[in-house]
Amino acid sequence: MKINDTLPLEYSTEENSNKVFGFWIFLGAEIALFSTLFAVYFTLWNRTGSGPSGSELFELNGVLWETFLLLTSSFTCGLAIHAMRLNLKKPMMIFFGLTLLMGLGFLGIEISEFVTYVQDGATLQTSAFLSSLFVLLGTHGLHVSMGFLWGAGIMLQIKRHGITPETANKSFIFSLYWHFLDVVWIFIFSFVYLKGLM
């Protein structure tokens, strides 16, 4: 294995650089995926049938907490990578831990939001608006759930093996994923919730 010392550890071998590049291409495909879901939502957002509309359904309080948690977790995830580049394992683990905890907090709020919707009679089958809303939010929420499991797995590996070219590479790729989920949330926050309440 050829290690290039002039680059950060996560890029240090050719395989590592290729993995990071490949993941960027995957994120490109994710942009296309979420665009299709946004396209469906923007087409159907006022087809509420006999169900509630967005402005009747959305609660700003929970959404603001979700946004704050995800933004902050994106920040701590960035700090984890910064600590990793300083080769500081303990702060890196703490920042990753905080990131995942806030991710979990986000999921908790989102799940309770969904439960409230369903209790109010707003289900996946109620209207075209709600179908597209649940699919868009659910796909994002599923990504966050996957990210939580993935991040937890990476934390175990760092705990066991320390900061190596392999674990650094996995951590960096995970951070790209996590920041990307925050980007998707920014668009959901703006164009689903804030636009709906405007």
Add this chain to the structure above:
Amino acid sequence: MARLFPVRHVMGYIFSLVLSLVALGVVFWDLNVTAGLTILTVCAVIQASLQLVVFMHIGETSNKRSLYLNIILAVFVGVVTIFGTLFTMIWGFR
């Protein structure tokens, strides 16, 4: 301790929070739809770019040109998908 919190990241975080608050303004200010959507779009695009550049380090390797091109292509595909759908399903036959 201070070196765990690089200025660039802290500024990026604060700026993200400010942009979210500005976007939140559309709910409380009495704006027309165009003005509201413009504010939302501008804030969201700046915030997304901030994540890309500050937190995702898109510009730090020698293949950054390919990374930017990849993202630009993906965003182009996304924009065509969204506006193409709106055109065929809503705007096109009014």
